[in-house]
Amino acid sequence: MEEEETERVDLILTGAVVATANDDFDLYENGAVAVRGDEIVAVGPAAEIAERYEAAETVACGGRLVMPGIINTHTHVPMTLLRGLANDRRLDVWLMGYMMPVEREFVNPEFCVLGTQLACAEMIRSGVTCFVDMYYYEKDIARATAEAGMRALCGQTILKFPSPDAASYEDALGYTREFIKEWQGHPLIAPAIAPHAPYTSTPEMLRACIDLATEFGVPIHTHFAETKLEVEESLQNYGMRVVPWVEQHGLFEAKVLAAHCVHIDEDEMRTMQRYGAGVLHCPSSNLKLGSGIAPVAAMLAHDLNVGIGTDGPASNNNLNMMEETHLAAMLAKGATNDPTVLPARQVFAMMTRKGAQAIHMDHLTGALEPGKRADLIVVDLSALHNWPPFTAEPDAVYAQLIYSAQAGDVTDVMCNGRWLMRDRALLTLDEEAVRAAALALAAKIDAFVIAREEDLFSKLVAIGGLEREESYEIQVKGRLPRPDVIADLLRHEDINIVHRSHYRQYDTYFLFDDPDMGRIRLREDAFINEDFQVTRVRARLTFTEPGERQALPDTVMLSRARFMAPADRSRRFYREYFRPNREYEIHKERRRWHVDYKGERIYVNLDTVTKPAIAGTFLEIKSRTWSRHDAERKVKLISEMLDILGVSRDQLFLEEYIDFIPDHPEE
Ligand SMILES: [Zn+2]
Secondary structure, eight states, X not given: OOOOOOEEEEEEEEEEEEEOOSTXXXXXXXXXXXXXXTEEEEEEEHHHHHHHEEEEEEEEOTTOEEEEOEEEEEEOGGGGGGTTSSOSOOHHIIIIIIIHXXXXXHOSHHHHHHHHHHHHHHHHHTTEEEEEEEESSHHHHHHHHHHHTOEEEEEEEEOSSOBTTBSSHHHHHHHHHHHHHHHTTOSSEEEEEEEOOGGGOOHHHHHHHHXXXXXXXXXXXXXXXXXXXXXXXXXXXXXXXXXXXXXXXXXXXXXXXXXXXXTOOXXXXXXXXXXXXXXXXXXXXXXXXXXXOOOHHHHHHTTOEEEEOOOOGGGTSOOOHHHHHHHHHHHHHHHHTOTTSSOHHHHHHHHTHHHHHHTTOTTTSSSOOTTSBOOEEEEOTTSGGGOSOOOSSTTHHHHIIIIIOOGGGEEEEEETTXXXXXXXXXXXSOHHHHHHHHHXXXXXXXXXXXXXXXXXXHHHHHHSOOEEEOSEEEEEEEEOSSTTHHHHHHHSTTEEEEEEEEEEEEEEEEXXXXXXXXXEEEEEEEEEOTTSOEEEEEEEEEEEOOOEEXXXXXXXXXXXXXXXXXXXXXXHHHHHHHOOSEEEEEEEEEEEEEEEETTEEEXXXXXXXXXXXXXXXXXXXXXXXXXHHHHHHHHHHHHHHHHHHTOOGGGEEOSOHHHHSTTOOOO
């Protein structure tokens, strides 16, 4: 009998339970995998592989599970360095109020390299061989990832506003083009374009991203419909939900992978399925940020490619894909009241082959089959929490893996034919050096955040748009005997009315126990026309530091630092962001005249306070200036105006409304 010639390979893993995640989900009880170079050559029963192949090295797996490397389909790896920094906050406050300001201060190429190393070490330990990233300085992330030996789809972030690595989205696009050219074709790294989300994009910016993606054939990695608020704003601003809006702007001309999709409806699922867009399901992040539960069972029923991701470690707070997968299974059952949805094998597919399909990398990874890259892991299912094993059900090993296994059960990890971990020892990263460097950086970030929390000014600066206002304010208030005396003043020959307005003013004061912190006022002005209709609303924040009050004849002069910023977020955002000890509201109806009196600009206000309701009409005369000398001069003019009005001096008071209203809180 002619002896069949054996083929040489580099490595055979044998004596394992091999879960292939191939088209038929072939499972070998006593199986083997043959690897040559970076490629899987054969998978099958151990005896058959031993007959056909001769290996330079044979690893006896002792009944452990060999499966495809796990795919973390959505994360922001350098954010390991921000892990645990701000917790229990809503997405907008967490992102705009904490993450982005800290990132503006600290994120640079070194930060990204260190954060990537920490993330890679953590992910390798839990059996991840491939991840999808979205962050800044993606070139540096790609380099650190390749050095760690992991596979990644690296998405360079593009935002409509300035980011740590780009002053504008045009700059970000330029950087992304360079990045793609540098990394396209690399054996481990695939570049991607990452417009952060529809709500942080403009249509022009999205168009440019799509053009760049189609020019180079690279995918677009983004976030969709993460919160209800995002969908509501999309409906309000564009009259349509998120997916139709991006479809209208041509996003699906590119290969798309979209994180979250928590709030998409069935039509949106159909749209995404039609274009082959991948969904990156991030259950921990969606739960921790209170964003909701993605309708994963429905997505799978619509034949969408759904992978599982940890999201960034700042909103999870780890990169443990074993935990994430377990949660994905549990959550889908709980949310639908149906334990039959997302059975273990299907979840296993989501962490492997379906994840690879969702990120458009299934030609390379996600299954153990000839021709795919050798991305595989060995899992020891003999620990107490996995014990004992059963075989009565054919999918028992998947149930063990999804419902009882832990990240620490992963013993060996190979990516692209290279061992990254053997017997739980990392081979490509210096774990202790990474830990020490991260600790040193954390101390700096900690100090920055602590200082900022005590300083309202810095918190205001962090959210942008702040401008300094005049430092001196001279003002007086009085009860008017009859409101129409104001007409006498306005008719006076020395008075020239420059501008008049009428509005309802809704003030919310954020007050702090420590008086040195100053106070923040959110003022919403609803302008009213002659027909008493509201024509527009303007919202502004004013931050006032404690300053000096100097009583002058008839008036008070305040000298203090005052800053103003447009308020484009909700009162709820500011409340959660500034975290005042107390709040106080004052509503009033105000008629205001900007007048020139003897050549000086002075403001005359006629106020009715409606909350808390106070009887009567109040006059307020005030002026602002940068100069103390000028302020003193204006005091005289205000006294003269009071004479013209015939206001008796015992009707005057010098406090602000918040200071004299009877039930105002102690300051
Ligand atoms: Zn994300």
